[in-house]
Amino acid sequence: MPDPAQVRLEAALPAALARLRATPGVYAALWCGSAARGDGNAYSDLDFHVLVEGDLRWRSNFTVDGVPVEVFHNPVRKVRAMFAAGQGDTITMYAEGKVVWPHPELEALVAEAQALYAAGPVPRPMTEQRRFRLLDEVADARALAESGDPLHALVACRAAEQAVDALYAARGWWEVKAQRWLTDLDQREPGAAQELRAVLTEPPSARQAALEALARRVTGDLAYRDGGSEPQRVE
The missing domain is CATH 3.30.460.10 (Beta Polymerase, domain 2)
Structure with a gap:
């Protein structure tokens, strides 16, 4: 019908x-x-x-x-x-x-x-600046999970959004709206879809573990590295 x-x-x-x-x-x-x-x-x-x-x-x-x-x-x-x-x-x-x-x-x-x-688009590997911002958000989420702060759900979802955006760019996939992420990832990379679902539905400890697994798909690991932007002239 x-x-x-x-x-x-x-x-x-x-x-x-x-x-x-x-x-x-x-x-x-x-x-x-x-x-x-x-x-x-x-x-x-x-x-x-x-x-x-x-x-x-x-x-x-x-x-x-x-x-x-x-x-x-x-x-x-x-x-x-x-x-x-x-x-x-x-x-x-x-x-x-x-x-x-x-x-x-x-x-x-x-x-x-x-x-x-x-x-398909040209793959765009994650820059060091973008990697640092994602790791920073993941670390903030970890602190909230360990303290039991209910804001963990919000910060974890915000970090997951960064990770998914970076995943699409790095894999050379056309971006889709967030409403289509799960169905699209189910076809493209089921493990990432599973991790994203856990971020959205699991309690804090499991949510944080899933977030870190999702982040590692684009960062490789969760270690901070040296980096920075190119100097720009101040007008």
């Missing part, structure tokens, strides 16, 4: 598209996000990337039939610039989205995004 939330989102699609068609300068639209993938929920919105004439880019938001809508308006050359800059969120949305207002330029962008998505 179809999910009622997804049905509601899809029912609002024609009215949202009519609003886009009435926007001056807009000539193509791509439906993106969770609703376009078919896994929208009661709190999802409708997301669109649209192509516009001229030199301006902007965002807009509105509601249709009680459904929130967010729209990213860009000229073609700006979209290609975002692709060239490796903006994973834009590449992913174009690669996974559905064309709902066709145009040859939009179809070409979708094909480019799909090729980029299939190739």
